[in-house]
Amino acid sequence: MAQQGTERVKRGMAEMQKGGVIMDVVNAEQARIAEAAGAVAVMALERVPADIRAAGGVARMADPTIVEEVMAAVSIPVMAKARIGHFVEAKVLEALGVDYIDESEVLTPADEVFHINKGDFTVPFVCGARDLGEALRRIGEGASMIRTKGEPGTGNIVEAVRHQRMMQSQIRKIASMSTDELMAEAKAIGAPYELLKQVHETGKLPVVNFAAGGVATPADAALMMHLGSDGVFVGSGIFKSDNPERFARAIVEATTHYEDYALIGNLSKNLGNAMKGIDVTSLLENERMAVRGW
Amino acid sequence: MKIGVLALQGAVAEHIQLLQQAGAEAVTVKRVEQLDELDGLVLPGGESTAIGKLMKKYGFDVALQEFSAQKKPLFGTCAGLIILAGEIEGQDWTHLGLMNMKVARNAFGRQRESFEIDLPIPGVAEDFRAVFIRAPLIREVGDNVNILARYKDEIVAARQGHLLCASFHPELTDDSRMHAYFLQMVKEYRSQVAVGTV
Numbered sequence: 001m002a003q004q005g006t007e008r009v010k011r012g013m014a015e016m017q018k019g020g021v022i023m024d025v026v027n028a029e030q031a032r033i034a035e036a037a038g039a040v041a042v043m044a045l046e047r048v049p050a051d052i053r054a055a056g057g058v059a060r061m062a063d064p065t066i067v068e069e070v071m072a073a074v075s076i077p078v079m080a081k082a083r084i085g086h087f088v089e090a091k092v093l094e095a096l097g098v099d100y101i102d103e104s105e106v107l108t109p110a111d112e113v114f115h116i117n118k119g120d121f122t123v124p125f126v127c128g129a130r131d132l133g134e135a136l137r138r139i140g141e142g143a144s145m146i147r148t149k150g151e152p153g154t155g156n157i158v159e160a161v162r163h164q165r166m167m168q169s170q171i172r173k174i175a176s177m178s179t180d181e182l183m184a185e186a187k188a189i190g191a192p193y194e195l196l197k198q199v200h201e202t203g204k205l206p207v208v209n210f211a212a213g214g215v216a217t218p219a220d221a222a223l224m225m226h227l228g229s230d231g232v233f234v235g236s237g238i239f240k241s242d243n244p245e246r247f248a249r250a251i252v253e254a255t256t257h258y259e260d261y262a263l264i265g266n267l268s269k270n271l272g273n274a275m276k277g278i279d280v281t282s283l284l285e286n287e288r289m290a291v292r293g294w
Numbered sequence: 295m296k297i298g299v300l301a302l303q304g305a306v307a308e309h310i311q312l313l314q315q316a317g318a319e320a321v322t323v324k325r326v327e328q329l330d331e332l333d334g335l336v337l338p339g340g341e342s343t344a345i346g347k348l349m350k351k352y353g354f355d356v357a358l359q360e361f362s363a364q365k366k367p368l369f370g371t372c373a374g375l376i377i378l379a380g381e382i383e384g385q386d387w388t389h390l391g392l393m394n395m396k397v398a399r400n401a402f403g404r405q406r407e408s409f410e411i412d413l414p415i416p417g418v419a420e421d422f423r424a425v426f427i428r429a430p431l432i433r434e435v436g437d438n439v440n441i442l443a444r445y446k447d448e449i450v451a452a453r454q455g456h457l458l459c460a461s462f463h464p465e466l467t468d469d470s471r472m473h474a475y476f477l478q479m480v481k482e483y484r485s486q487v488a489v490g491t492v
Contacts, residue, residue, distance in 0.1 A: 002409040009408045012305075012427050012466040016339050016372070019303040038348060040303060040341040075399060076341055077428065099405035099428070122406045256302050256348055257324065 005122030007144070013077070013100065013124050014145035014208035017041060017231055021221065021252050022210070024048045024235040027066065028073035034238070037248030041077040041100065043233070044070035049106050049153030050236035050275065053287070059107045061089040067096055079126070084293050085111020087120075094123045100145070102126050103138075105292035106152045106235070115293065118142030128212065130163045130290060132170035132199070133189030137294075139207055140192040146205060148229070149290040150213015153236050155277030157214045157223065159290055164211055164227045175203040213290065216241070216274045218254030218267045225258035242272030295480055298323035298332040302348040304340020304373060308465035309473075316470040316477050326357040334367040334480040337374030339427070339463050342399070345373055346389045355390065362392050365492040367456045367483055369476045375459040376430050383433060393454050394436030401431035401448075401461075413462075415443045415451060419471045424450065424462035431461055456483060 003009070020040030025031040031042045046062040047055060061082050071078045077099035082089035084103055089110075093101050103116050105128050118125040119142030128149035129135035135146045148167070150160030170189070174196060177185060182200055186193040198206050211224035212233035221232045232255050234248075241247040250267040257263050285291070299309045301322035313320035313336070321328070323335065335358070337345075349355050362368060370378040377389040381396040402408070405428055412421040424445070432449035435441060443451035443460070451460040456479060464472040486492045 002411045004407065004409045006410055008425055008466060009410055009427060012425055012463060013405055013408065015305045015308065015466065016341065016427060016463075018305060018307075018340070019301070020341060020344055035343060038344040040344045076343055077405060094406065097404045097406065124405065252344070253348070253351070 010124035010144035011207050014126070017077075017145075017210075018208055019256060020231045021248075021255050022079065022231070022233045023238050023248060024233075025070060025239070028069045030239055030244070031070045031073045031078075033245055034248055035074040035076050037245060038252040039076060039248065040231070041079055042070060042074060043079045043081065043102065043235075044098070045081060048236040048239060049289070050155070050240050051153075052106060053153045061086070061093065061107070064092065064096055067093070067098060071097065081107055082116070083107040084109040085114050085116060087116045090116055090121065090125075094121055098123065100124050100126055103143075104128065105149055105289045109292050115141050118144075126210070128290075128293065129167065131166045131189070132174070133191045134294070135167060135205060135209070136191035136195040136199070139195055139205075143207065145208045145210065147210040147212040147233055150211070150215075151280050151283070152213045152289050153278075154214050154280055154283075155216040155237060155240070155275040156280050157216070157220045158280055160211050160214045160224060161227065163213075163290075164224060164229055167205075167209070168228045171199055171204060174199045215251070216277060217271075218250045218264050221251045222254045222258035222264055225255055231255065236275055240275035246271055247274070295319060295333050295477060295484070296321065296331060297334045297336065297477070297480065298328060299336045299338055300345070300349075300354070302352070302354075303344050304338040305463070305465050306338050309336045309338050309371075312465060312468075312470045312473045313477075315468075316473040318477055318480075326353045329357055329361050332366065333484060334369070334476065335361065336476075337368065337370035337377050339372035339374065339465060342373035342376040342389070346377060349377070349389065358390055359392075362390070362457070365456045365483055365486070367458065367476065367479045368392070369458040371460050371463055371465060372427065372429055375432070375461055378457060378459050380436075393452070393457050393459065394439050395432050395452060395454075396434045397430050397432050399430050400428050402426060402429055404428065411445065413443050413445060413450070415472070418442070418475045419469070422464070422472065423467045423469060424460075425466040426450075426462045427466075429461045
């Protein structure tokens with residue numbers, strides 16, 4: 001019997017994205033540029049995070065017309081975002097046929113207590129996390145892929161670095177703990193015990209772990225790969241730059257060859273301006289997206 | 295025996311793990327200069343469009359033609375199968391174009407249609423757990439291609455001399471029998487080199 005939507009099939013889809021770049025796009029033309037540059041998937045949105053910040057108000061799931069337009073334009077996988085806790089938006093996206101759903105803090109949360117029960121879906125989910133406890137809570141709910149939250153739409157890598165460093169150092173700590181200490185640690189970081197035990201045994205997250213939230217240059221992407229990311233999401237960084245096609249290609253190559261500094265130097269020449277960016281410390285607490293979800 | 299896994303993008307670590315489990319030395323390959331020291335190469339699952347573009351950019355398209363001309367074995371899974379195909383449905387170009395077969399990309403549909411199932415693969419296993427993820431299919435094969443496995447009458451694994459491919463992902467299981475089969479092909483190649491027939 002053929003089995004669909006199994007843990008292996010859902011997590012396996014994310015394994016196939018490793019070493020790649022997933023790009024935010026808002027229409028078919030941008031999706032084609034992303035695919036031609038070597039993106040491994042695109043995230044179909046109504047606005048990129050920088051524009052969501054600028055627009056204010058409530059940010060919701062994209063108009064299905066945009067999602068369908070993007071799906072028709074490219075042969076690579078198409079992801080789309082649902083609001084935290086908004087399982088109906090997620091069911092709609094699944095029905096549309098998107099390949100991956102991002103339960104995303106970039107949109108205005110629909111539920112301040114509960115995230116979506118992601119085990120209830122055939123389509124896989126990616127969720128943001130700032131630390132290991134948050135990552136394992138999302139995996140416990142059925143997420144098949146994790147990404148750092150970073151601070152979306154800022155073009156500022158500092159928060160993504162903070163989150164990935166935190167996650168990797170916690171993983172190293174858990175791996176070196178004695179088994180006796182695991183339950184107390186599970187309680188302390190709010191992580192499901194069985195998943196924490198897996199991290200202890202394998203020394204890694206049970207799912208693929210990408211970087212997101214602030215990647216704006218080829219060097220940013222390479223930095224995140226060095227810090228242990230399996231791949232990179234670029235939101236506003238491409239289509240808010242001066243030359244999206246060149247930025248997209250350069251970020252793809254820098255992600256593959258993240259240890260080749262001469263190459264990254266060449267890729268970075270005459271790229272034009274990266275997105276302008278925002279100093280994260282200038283954001284008010286209620287303007288921060290990373291604190292959405294728990 | 296030293297086997298490389300093309301590491302431009304995709305599920306590289308999983309192939310390395312299974313190759314080691316099957317008894318080979320396995321290394322990641324990001325530069326064409328590394329190909330000389332290898333006895334065989336795995337083209338992993340990933341996104342074929344992304345891998346294909348990076349292959350071309352870094353000269354793997356030409357270098358792997360030479361690699362194959364020396365009869366060094368190649369094993370492609372999912373995206374790797376598309377990279378090996380001699381014809382790709384709906385497009386007028388190929389990546390390496392090495393195998394005499396026509397393939398269809400995303401032939402089962404989108405991710406929600408992805409699935410896993412036990413398949414018999416004669417000469418490899420009776421019940422191999424085959425994981426299909428936005429998988430391609432082999433529509434037709436030439437006379438010199440052996441069909442290794444079918445799912446619902448469609449061809450999902452094949453071999454043409456020193457070239458092996460599967461539309462599913464053995465690397466997403468802990469079953470190394472398909473990799474052991476590939477290592478056997480590499481041994482055959484090495485014994486042919488030893489007697490000077492290639």
